[in-house]
Amino acid sequence: QKEVEQDPGPLSVPEGAIVSLNCTYSNSAFQYFMWYRQYSRKGPELLMYTYSSGNKEDGRFTAQVDKSSKYISLFIRDSQPSDSATYLCAIPLGNNRLAFGKGNQVVVIP
């Protein structure tokens, strides 16, 4: 079983819609959770980082962790065309490595 799973399907939404992205993880001991954003033909960059359970907000972005179901989510409110990118969840492993989800390509249509 992989440490983190992310259904790699693309997602197209109209401008202003809420985008909801999800990942599941396998090990209940994981405590840190990350979301990376990758624009086309660029390297991934850290978007948000959360610890343990609960929500973390940063502007229009909210990262949510549900440890009881081992589920992490990223919400984008009032989505903009500039949010069009691939979003990858990631979890730090104990050996200086990150486990990445496969990513969701999001397209926000003006």
Place this chain on the structure above:
Amino acid sequence: NAGVTQTPKFQVLKTGQSMTLQCAQDMNHNSMYWYRQDPGMGLRLIYYSASEGTTDKGEVPNGYNVSRLNKREFSLRLESAAPSQTSVYFCASSEARAGGPGKSNEQFFGPGTRLTVL
């Protein structure tokens, strides 16, 4: 600070040719990584170096070799390129302090090398 730099940006090889992808970071990070990214497969770790002088295999090491030349530089070599190695290659680095969880695990990525093997 340039962050993580990679050369070349693009490369076309013929089957059987060899090449080395170069990576350098100027953030004094301990750990460095090589990934490949393919459609529908996500980022897959090829090799990593937790600290200067050490290297370890990742998820897909076959057909690749690495050298951690010094703390700044980490190169990836394809000895005999195959079409299956057509991909986008990313180098990354991380502070990755031992026992330091959370933000120190952030990996900083380079711009990538687009490699095509014919």
